[in-house]
Amino acid sequence: MLSDEIQAWKNNFFIPTRLECDASPEWFSNYTCNIKPVSRTRKIIIARAEIRKPINKIFVKIQVFKRFSGWQPYLINHLFEACAFLGGKKTSNILYNNFYKIIKPLFDKYTNINHECPYNGTVELYEVDYNKIDIPTAKGTIFPSGYYKAxxxxxxxxxxxxxSAVFQGIVKETQT
Structure with a gap:
């Protein structure tokens, strides 16, 4: 049963390697997103944009790819209404609800996009220190070790x- 697998998750960690963003000039100005090296062993993720006009309803299409022999679709290819998602509305989709459990705490801690719509003003992803983010995984499922692109x-x-945003990185198992 999936809930038993979730209880069996151990923490792996994610090492970001690349971040690319694109923003429509109709909707955003002064946007930036990057992975910034702070030291040889530490990087932070920063994103910021100014919204030109209020955004009342947002739809996000998320696709995850895993590198095998080239990038192959992996597990997630989902379109969802982001305002409801960030507002905590539950669905009957188990994958969606579990993805919410992983993503929502990160949004609460590292962004000002942690509420329902509308959005206006400046939106930010604060200095996310990837060394402090654990990725819940279950051995053989969800996100085993490997290279990923979202x-x-x-x-x-x-x-x-x-x-749009393209995020690449490596999931590695925590050494026990």
């Missing part, structure tokens, strides 16, 4: 393109 495309309710 692609997020963001749209407003009327299908207007808002922006």
């Amino acid at each position: 692609v997020g495309k963001i749209y407003e309710a009327n299908n207007s393109y808002i922006g």
Whole structure:
């Protein structure tokens, strides 16, 4: 049963290697996103944008890829309404609800996008120290060790393109 697997999760860690962002000038100005080295062994993730007009309803399409012989689709290819997601609305989709359990605490701690819509003003992903983020995994499922790429495309309710982000990294097992 999936809930038993969740209880058996151990913490792996994620090492980001690449971050690319794109933002529609119709919706955003002064946007930036990058992985910034702080020292030889420490990097932080920073993203910031100023919203030009209020965003009332956001749809996000998330696709995850794992590198085998090239990038192959892996487990997640999902379109969801981000305002409801960040507002904590539950669904009958087990994968969605478990993804929420992983992502929501990160949004609460590291962003100002941790509430329901509308969004306006400046949105930020604060200095996320990836050394302090554990990724819950279950051996042989969800995110085993390997190279991953997550692609997020963001749209407003009327299908207007808002922006996108491509995030690559490595999941490694915690040494016990």
